[in-house]
Amino acid sequence: xxxxxxxxxxxxxxxxxxxxxxxxxxxxxxxxxxxxxxxxxxxxxxxxxxxxxxxxxxxxxxxxxxxxxxxxxxxxxxxxxxxxxxxxxxxxxxxxxxxxxxxxxxxxxxxxxxxxxxxxxxxxxxxxxxxxxxxxxxxxxxxxxxxxxxxxxxxxxxxxxxxxxxxxxxxxxxxxxxxxxxxxxxxxxxxxxxxxxxxxxxxxxxxxxxxxxxxxxxxxxxxxxxxxxxxxxxxxxxxxxxxxxxxxxxxxxxxxxxxxxxxxxxxxxxxxxxxxxxxxxxxxxxxxxxxxxxxxxxxxxxxxxxxxxxxxxxxxxxxxxxxxxxxxxxxxxxxxx
Amino acid sequence: xxxxxxxxxxxxxxxxxxxxxxxxxxxxxxxxxxxxxxxxxxxxxxxxxxxxxxxxxxxxxxxxxxxxxxxxxxxxxxxxxxxxxxxxxxxxxxxxxxxxxxxxxxxxxxxxxxxxxxxxxxxxxxxxxxxxxxxxxxxxxxxxxxxxxxxxxxxxxxxxxxxxxxxxxxxxxxxxxxxxxxxxxxxxxxxxxxxxxxxxxxxxxxxxxxxxxxxxxxxxxxxxxxxxxxxxxxxxxxxxxxxxxxxxxxxxxxxxxxxxxxxxxxxxxxxxxxxxxxxxxxxxxxxxxxxxxxxxxxxxxxxxxxxxxxxxxxxxxxxxxxxxxxxxxxxxxxxxx
Numbered sequence: 001x002x003x004x005x006x007x008x009x010x011x012x013x014x015x016x017x018x019x020x021x022x023x024x025x026x027x028x029x030x031x032x033x034x035x036x037x038x039x040x041x042x043x044x045x046x047x048x049x050x051x052x053x054x055x056x057x058x059x060x061x062x063x064x065x066x067x068x069x070x071x072x073x074x075x076x077x078x079x080x081x082x083x084x085x086x087x088x089x090x091x092x093x094x095x096x097x098x099x100x101x102x103x104x105x106x107x108x109x110x111x112x113x114x115x116x117x118x119x120x121x122x123x124x125x126x127x128x129x130x131x132x133x134x135x136x137x138x139x140x141x142x143x144x145x146x147x148x149x150x151x152x153x154x155x156x157x158x159x160x161x162x163x164x165x166x167x168x169x170x171x172x173x174x175x176x177x178x179x180x181x182x183x184x185x186x187x188x189x190x191x192x193x194x195x196x197x198x199x200x201x202x203x204x205x206x207x208x209x210x211x212x213x214x215x216x217x218x219x220x221x222x223x224x225x226x227x228x229x230x231x232x233x234x235x236x237x238x239x240x241x242x243x244x245x246x247x248x249x250x251x252x253x254x255x256x257x258x259x260x261x262x263x264x265x266x267x268x269x270x271x272x273x274x275x276x277x278x279x280x281x282x283x284x285x286x287x288x289x290x291x292x293x294x295x296x297x298x299x300x301x302x303x304x305x306x307x308x309x310x311x312x313x314x315x316x317x318x319x320x321x322x323x324x325x326x327x328x329x330x331x332x333x334x335x336x337x
Numbered sequence: 338x339x340x341x342x343x344x345x346x347x348x349x350x351x352x353x354x355x356x357x358x359x360x361x362x363x364x365x366x367x368x369x370x371x372x373x374x375x376x377x378x379x380x381x382x383x384x385x386x387x388x389x390x391x392x393x394x395x396x397x398x399x400x401x402x403x404x405x406x407x408x409x410x411x412x413x414x415x416x417x418x419x420x421x422x423x424x425x426x427x428x429x430x431x432x433x434x435x436x437x438x439x440x441x442x443x444x445x446x447x448x449x450x451x452x453x454x455x456x457x458x459x460x461x462x463x464x465x466x467x468x469x470x471x472x473x474x475x476x477x478x479x480x481x482x483x484x485x486x487x488x489x490x491x492x493x494x495x496x497x498x499x500x501x502x503x504x505x506x507x508x509x510x511x512x513x514x515x516x517x518x519x520x521x522x523x524x525x526x527x528x529x530x531x532x533x534x535x536x537x538x539x540x541x542x543x544x545x546x547x548x549x550x551x552x553x554x555x556x557x558x559x560x561x562x563x564x565x566x567x568x569x570x571x572x573x574x575x576x577x578x579x580x581x582x583x584x585x586x587x588x589x590x591x592x593x594x595x596x597x598x599x600x601x602x603x604x605x606x607x608x609x610x611x612x613x614x615x616x617x618x619x620x621x622x623x624x625x626x627x628x629x630x631x632x633x634x635x636x637x638x639x640x641x642x643x644x645x646x647x648x649x650x651x652x653x654x655x656x657x658x659x660x661x662x663x664x665x666x667x668x669x670x671x672x673x674x
Binding site: 196197205208239246296297300311 | 489490491493509513514517528529530533534535536537541542546547552555568569570572574576577578579583585587596615616617618619620621622633634635636637638639640641644646648650
């Protein structure tokens, strides 16, 4: 008789939560009971999991001692409160919110890169799944770091509105429709009109001038790679794009690495698809709906000896969040539970 | 009796050409006769200039010996042929196409930065106005270079569809409308759907893997600053935005310069507006319809000692193209003709 695991999906009515429901249902994981949790206002909604319908329950009242695994796909402030409560009740928490990015007692895991860090989860019972930008960056830096080392890394992260959840998607959709009908776009969630505009900031701006998204990217990538001294400098933008996260990466290598060598290295790394078309890979043309991180425009930085440029795209709901959590759960169950 | 200058506007029915007509008409320049030139298909169209309507004439047949100044706002391949012809006929050419970016006998001018280079125009009779990205970058690098010197400069340029001319604007508009009506977006001009997508390449990709836009940005910025050894590394993206050009600049300074000092330096530089709101400046919220280059998110690069980050936005049709040309013409007439 094989073991079964009872699970909770926290934020089940959200975008990442919905993708977790879909991917967990399609996975080979030995899932027993499933609790779908949401805010009190969204409780009572009917969702299907592996052919059976369940009502969403209110997060506030849920007893986490009834499950072994809890997936958290809620904003940081909510995760901060309830993830600790779930872990204290004995559930192993896998969290995407970023609430534990700086917490050294919580491992930050991208299975293709640092599966070995999963041994560290028992102290707190919480495992962090990094941001979509951090996941892509760590996956592409890992083979380069191992082969030739890394110097300064400059990154521009282009976040889609879905990284701000369903309200972000609704805002871009409604502003676009309003503008096409000659109406005022009425910004609510974002500080400025997002339709046909680009915003040079995502997340709260800290006293240093950096945003939380930028600090999170650098911190999580260093932690996943196990290189606290790595020099990662990021700017995070918000684009008028519904889904997906794109990165422009401009890096300095420790030793020379030409574009051909870089392509060969990246092609053999797990989870990456390298596209050599001159026009590169795009969210809508390539990444959305797929599991990989797409790498393109791999080329020398012509301004210096050891510079390398590349562009990345991935589906922020899949490898950027829900898929990474499911992979962490698979690894946990296979090797650690 | 004051002098008058007869002028030609080549590409008068295009986006930059239309802005040239508007800005030249509103300027104090002593304009005599105005020839509005376009392709044979667009010839015969009626356009107003300072209250008088004129028919556009075919570029192919125009005799440039009848004008003293010719503004070229046409694609590179057309500029290559007709700008030389105009200059040989005795007109002074001001060209925005990029056809002469690498030509050392043609000065590349941003009046706020290198007005003194205008003395060099007589050899060929051609002056180049740089790309919208190069203009912004040169304007912001100049005061930093003069104060503390510059090391490696990494830039992500976000081009709007209008940088590909009117067909680019039409493609984003029609794809957006088609998608909102449940129809296939049908990419034509751009390699992939541009609506709600971001493309990691603009302009033809060269054998080195860099695009012409990326090479042009580095080359023009170095030439405007008079610093052929500057290390500028660029990635140019196309965003689903109608107007404006945005830059993410991540630079290394020659000597330490903190964010406060940088803001003070940039505030006193000509043509820049520094915005200290945490959320930064955006195209639609700030730059479009205005003449300045807007600088925001000026902050330290937390990953190293002498790193500085900032974001730029400007109206690509104004300071990015037509306004820069008008300023060059004003300087020419005042000091050199």
